Amino acid sequence: MHLAMMKPGQQGKIVHIGTAVGPIKRRLMDMGVLAGEPVRVEKVAPLGDPIEVTIKGYNLSLRKKEAEGIEVEVTP
Amino acid sequence: MTEQTPHTANDAVSSAAPRPLVVAVAGNPNVGKSTLINAIAGTRLQVGNWPGVTVEKKEALFEHNGRKIRLVDLPGTYSLSPYTQEEIIARDYLVKLRPDLIVNVVDATNLERNLYLTVQLMELGIPVVMALNIYDEAEAKGYRFNLHGIETMLGVGVVPTSATRRSGLTELLDKVLETAAQPADHAPRILNYGDDVETAVALLGDTLRREHPALFALYPERWLLLRLMEGDERLRQEINLAQDALPEEIFHHLRRGHGEDLEALMADARYSQAAGLAREVLFKKEERRVEMTERIDRVVLNRFLGIPIFLAAMWLVFKLTFDLSKPFGDWINDMAGGPFKHWTTVLLGLVGAPDWTVSLATEGVISGVGFVLVFVPVIFMMMFFITFLEGSGYMARAAFVMDRAMHAMGLHGKSFIPLLLGFGCNVPGIYATRTLENPRDKVLTALLIPLMSCGARLPVYVLFVGAFFPNNPGTVIWSLYVLGIALAIVMGVFFKRTLFRGEAPMFIMELPPYRMPSFTSLCLHTWEKGKHFLIKAGTYILAVSIFVWFLLNLPWGVEHKKDSYLGQAGQVMAPVLSPLGFGTWQAASSLITGVIAKEIVVGTMGEIYAPKKGEQKKPEASFGEDLQEIAVSFGKAVKESASNVVSTFGVSSLAADEKEDRGPLKATIQQTFTPLSAYAFMVFVLLYMPCVVVAIAMRQEFGSWKWFGVAFAYQSALAWGMAMIVYQGGQLLGWGV
Numbered sequence: 098m099h100l101a102m103m104k105p106g107q108q109g110k111i112v113h114i115g116t117a118v119g120p121i122k123r124r125l126m127d128m129g130v131l132a133g134e135p136v137r138v139e140k141v142a143p144l145g146d147p148i149e150v151t152i153k154g155y156n157l158s159l160r161k162k163e164a165e166g167i168e169v170e171v172t173p
Numbered sequence: 174m175t176e177q178t179p180h181t182a183n184d185a186v187s188s189a190a191p192r193p194l195v196v197a198v199a200g201n202p203n204v205g206k207s208t209l210i211n212a213i214a215g216t217r218l219q220v221g222n223w224p225g226v227t228v229e230k231k232e233a234l235f236e237h238n239g240r241k242i243r244l245v246d247l248p249g250t251y252s253l254s255p256y257t258q259e260e261i262i263a264r265d266y267l268v269k270l271r272p273d274l275i276v277n278v279v280d281a282t283n284l285e286r287n288l289y290l291t292v293q294l295m296e297l298g299i300p301v302v303m304a305l306n307i308y309d310e311a312e313a314k315g316y317r318f319n320l321h322g323i324e325t326m327l328g329v330g331v332v333p334t335s336a337t338r339r340s341g342l343t344e345l346l347d348k349v350l351e352t353a354a355q356p357a358d359h360a361p362r363i364l365n366y367g368d369d370v371e372t373a374v375a376l377l378g379d380t381l382r383r384e385h386p387a388l389f390a391l392y393p394e395r396w397l398l399l400r401l402m403e404g405d406e407r408l409r410q411e412i413n414l415a416q417d418a419l420p421e422e423i424f425h426h427l428r429r430g431h432g433e434d435l436e437a438l439m440a441d442a443r444y445s446q447a448a449g450l451a452r453e454v455l456f457k458k459e460e461r462r463v464e465m466t467e468r469i470d471r472v473v474l475n476r477f478l479g480i481p482i483f484l485a486a487m488w489l490v491f492k493l494t495f496d497l498s499k500p501f502g503d504w505i506n507d508m509a510g511g512p513f514k515h516w517t518t519v520l521l522g523l524v525g526a527p528d529w530t531v532s533l534a535t536e537g538v539i540s541g542v543g544f545v546l547v548f549v550p551v552i553f554m555m556m557f558f559i560t561f562l563e564g565s566g567y568m569a570r571a572a573f574v575m576d577r578a579m580h581a582m583g584l585h586g587k588s589f590i591p592l593l594l595g596f597g598c599n600v601p602g603i604y605a606t607r608t609l610e611n612p613r614d615k616v617l618t619a620l621l622i623p624l625m626s627c628g629a630r631l632p633v634y635v636l637f638v639g640a641f642f643p644n645n646p647g648t649v650i651w652s653l654y655v656l657g658i659a660l661a662i663v664m665g666v667f668f669k670r671t672l673f674r675g676e677a678p679m680f681i682m683e684l685p686p687y688r689m690p691s692f693t694s695l696c697l698h699t700w701e702k703g704k705h706f707l708i709k710a711g712t713y714i715l716a717v718s719i720f721v722w723f724l725l726n727l728p729w730g731v732e733h734k735k736d737s738y739l740g741q742a743g744q745v746m747a748p749v750l751s752p753l754g755f756g757t758w759q760a761a762s763s764l765i766t767g768v769i770a771k772e773i774v775v776g777t778m779g780e781i782y783a784p785k786k787g788e789q790k791k792p793e794a795s796f797g798e799d800l801q802e803i804a805v806s807f808g809k810a811v812k813e814s815a816s817n818v819v820s821t822f823g824v825s826s827l828a829a830d831e832k833e834d835r836g837p838l839k840a841t842i843q844q845t846f847t848p849l850s851a852y853a854f855m856v857f858v859l860l861y862m863p864c865v866v867v868a869i870a871m872r873q874e875f876g877s878w879k880w881f882g883v884a885f886a887y888q889s890a891l892a893w894g895m896a897m898i899v900y901q902g903g904q905l906l907g908w909g910v
Binding site for chain 1: 252574685
């Protein structure tokens with residue numbers, strides 16, 4: 098399961114930053130998107146993309162395309 | 174980056190005094206770093222660009238307690254990784270120019286993520302003083318900090334600050350001086366990355382010391398080793414180290430225990446350190462309460478309300494930018510064209526200056542200066558509102574809401590605002606592209622802005638529509654705006670697939686909490702920008718204005734406009750335009766002068782087609798009366814500007830542009846154009862090269878003429894092609910009669 102599949106309000110934990118490479122991967126890691134980190138999907142933009150998540154206590158937005166590369170497991 | 178010392182020329186003057194203390198200011202975006210620097214340095218800030226790039230550089234030289242301090246603001250970054258322009262600038266500055274001290278501005282309400290950068294700054298071995306900013310807000314949220322704990326655990330000085338309330342600033346500077354006085358006692362602590370990493374670091378250190386001992390004189394040791402550990406390509410190439418130069422056994426143990434991805438391992442280790450520190454020094458009650466930002470976002474980013482609210486906000490920004498500034502722009506224009514020209518003529522007449530100098534001074538110089546000044550109000554207003562949108566946190570939301578639509582054109586959510594401003598005037602639009610971080614997005618947006626039909630093109634439409642389409646003027650003008658937008662979409666996709674192919678765009682952006690920006694900081698920022706425009710762009714525009722004066726008036730003593738250099742250029746250009754339906758030297762000459770500003774097309778046409786009979790002599794006004802008029806009309810401008818805020822939306826500019834009597838001109842162009850060629854002409858005016866001021870703005874923002882060259886080339890081709898399709902296509906369909 099990847100981050101773009103999660104619904105607003107759902108919480109999860111990042112398992113792996115999978116397919117992202119180079120600058121995108123590094124940027125994600127620098128923003129705190131790391132394996133083991135809890136994440137919560139807050140909103141989807143009115144036009145359906147990008148999405149907003151809470152991670153490390155702040156709000157981050159990213160496109161679905163980028164979120165698709167991030168493997169997560171949903172926590173209840 | 175080019176070679177450069179942090180201690181620049183000014184210092185040589187006061188060589189007897191100790192050189193200034195060089196303090197670099199580093200921090201994440203959205204932590205109030207600019208506000209803090211504005212609060213400390215005020216108007217002593219010097220704004221420029223980092224060499225060779227479009228990223229803004231701020232510096233200030235001032236004294237605190239008798240010690241000279243040079244403050245250098247580094248771009249806001251989340252990390253010192255080698256990818257984004259901002260990060261490369263920050264790290265090159267820190268590593269190569271080695272400031273005496275780093276002030277790390279940290280958002281106290283978001284300690285952990287901010288400490289991730291702090292940890293990296295500490296690796297440089299330069300003394301760090303932490304400004305724990307937004308401290309008041311953090312305390313109000315119930316956060317408590319163990320400041321002494323931070324100092325002892327990190328080995329950095331800590332001062333709580335609140336930049337918007339200007340508190341803690343003196344203490345911060347005191348701490349900076351205190352730390353700088355004993356740098357040896359204030360080395361940041363060396364943080365432990367765990368046994369496995371540390372063993373590998375030690376091995377790597379031994380290898381490098383043996384084989385490349387010179388490196389340690391050039392780079393901070395710990396930083397060099399840690400960066401090489403995580404596989405920093407940029408650094409490896411910089412020091413000419415082959416990919417396989419480092420023995421594999423250094424990493425072998427590490428890879429076996431922690432997996433292949435050392436970059437992730439190091440990022441993880443740094444974040445663990447940040448998290449550990451935050452846990453030790455920050456006490457907060459763990460209760461999830463709905464905060465103001467969340468409440469606002471529930472409405473502002475709502476699935477149904479999000480877009481209407483965004484459009485309303487944009488409409489407001491657009492209206493305020495242009496309506497508030499227009500009366501002042503008009504006032505400056507009237508003053509330059511009225512009293513100032515008048516006085517200059519009188520004064521030059523008194524000293525017996527020849528006629529041509531009078532003409533050069535009034536038509537060339539004063540018109541040029543006036544032309545520069547006319548832009549000042551709109552640039553100031555635009556900067557004010559853009560800075561407000563950014564500082565308040567709404568800019569990120571605007572990007573979030575619009576990104577899907579903009580991304581389809583290969584743009585970024587933040588591209589919307591520069592494009593929108595382009596409808597008022599392309600120039601502030603170009604300057605507004607600096608809100609985009611990625612150079613690719615910035616350039617692509619700027620290239621499309623000239624397709625937004627600006628206010629200066631409207632007088633041309635009004636003239637031609639009045640002469641040829643009096644029955645449905647609105648529809649015809651509207652069609653031109655739509656054509657511009659449609660072509661922007663097409664060109665956006667085209668550029669995405671050609672010029673910018675292969676460049677991965679990304680949208681990984683923080684949505685910062687809403688905050689009220691400080692008014693002083695807003696004004697300072699606006700002032701810096703306006704000043705920058707006046708000095709840099711002003712010089713170029715003045716030069717061009719004088720050049721055009723020569724074109725119009727040389728060879729000296731020309732009787733007929735046709736014989737001036739401009740007329741001659743028009744005659745050369747005319748055949749190129751004949752497939753478009755307006756291959757006359759008059760039309761061509763008007764288009765040439767329109768390069769200064771597209772509304773000038775109308776003025777030139779007026780002079781060429783329907784010259785005024787005899788010189789209009791202004792009644793002799795005294796200086797006293799003129800001064801009075803200046804003051805009175807300024808008062809009117811203030812009033813008009815204020816009333817514009819409350820007035821409802823109306824197409825006021827349409828009416829305003831008709832104030833001059835264009836009757837004779839309309840009659841003449843009705844004889845030389847057909848409705849079809851008139852429409853083709855309007856299409857051409859919409860699309861052909863951006864005006865001089867846009868060119869200069871592009872040059873200023875991108876550091877070279879390259880992107881203006883691209884805009885010039887594609888727009889010329891597009892203008893010619895579209896006008897040709899309209900005219901020839903129309904003729905085929907039998908509309909040409």
